[in-house]
Amino acid sequence: MTPPRALLFDWDNTLVDGWAAIEAGLNAAFAAFGKPLWSRAEVLANVRLSLRESFPEHFGAEWERARDIFTEAVRASHLAVVRPLAGTPALLKAAAPWPLGVVSNKQGPLLRREAEHLGMAAAFGVLVGAGDAAADKPDAAPLVMALAVLGVAPGRDVWYVGDTALDMQAARAAGCTAVLLGDAAHDGGLAACAPDLAFADGHALARHLAMLDKPAETKDSLRG
Numbered sequence: 001m002t003p004p005r006a007l008l009f010d011w012d013n014t015l016v017d018g019w020a021a022i023e024a025g026l027n028a029a030f031a032a033f034g035k036p037l038w039s040r041a042e043v044l045a046n047v048r049l050s051l052r053e054s055f056p057e058h059f060g061a062e063w064e065r066a067r068d069i070f071t072e073a074v075r076a077s078h079l080a081v082v083r084p085l086a087g088t089p090a091l092l093k094a095a096a097p098w099p100l101g102v103v104s105n106k107q108g109p110l111l112r113r114e115a116e117h118l119g120m121a122a123a124f125g126v127l128v129g130a131g132d133a134a135a136d137k138p139d140a141a142p143l144v145m146a147l148a149v150l151g152v153a154p155g156r157d158v159w160y161v162g163d164t165a166l167d168m169q170a171a172r173a174a175g176c177t178a179v180l181l182g183d184a185a186h187d188g189g190l191a192a193c194a195p196d197l198a199f200a201d202g203h204a205l206a207r208h209l210a211m212l213d214k215p216a217e218t219k220d221s222l223r224g
Contacts, residue, residue, distance in 0.1 A: 003212040004177070006152040007095055008143060010162035011104035011111055013044075014181050015088045015202075018114065021078035022047060028073035029066040033059060044186040048166045050105040050130035050137070074110060079117045087202020092123045094206035097214040101126040101146040103160070103170070108132040125150045138166050140174035147174075161205070165193040181205060
């Protein structure tokens with residue numbers, strides 16, 4: 001396969017584990033509205049869409065109040081619990097020669113605060129979260145926004161790396177290659193996601209990137 005011109009990544013469960021804060025935020029909102037709480041397995045199985053897409057289904061006309069409760073609870077704990085996944089350091093090192101960005105359905109301010117806190121923000125030319133573009137994933141808008149900042153046109157030689165079928169849908173909507181990280185056991189498995197490429201984890205993708213030709217400008221800079 002032709003090497004990519006750029007790589008975009010999902011955030012939660014692709015590069016980091018921040019599920020404890022997401023679970024706490026959701027359950028704070030559910031509790032405030034007298035709804036049943038979710039287990040971690042239920043959170044993993046159901047959290048895909050952004051708040052502006054998913055909360056109206058759960059909370060109706062009061063979804064914005066629920067959003068505020070969720071956000072307050074997440075802010076109280078997310079920096080204490082968010083961690084890079086085991087393969088993330090190797091993956092970002094291997095991906096460094098390419099233009100990189102993050103496109104997440106996590107609220108933009110929370111996403112960027114986590115990236116700064118983990119010392120990962122400098123690895124990316126852009127971090128786009130929910131609410132930053134006109135629409136959120138699976139719409140193509142946030143991917144197109146991120147690529148515009150990077151100065152890269154959408155195309156099959158742009159890889160979008162994520163862990164769910166929704167991520168694969170967003171990649172295809174933007175005309176990019178859909179790359180699955182992990183086995184998507186929380187989302188119906190590999191067949192349900194139908195990725196163009198799949199890698200077991202960040203280490204596997206890092207090994208693959210290390211074998212690919214690097215962008216011409218990177219090779220020119222190494223020659224000095």
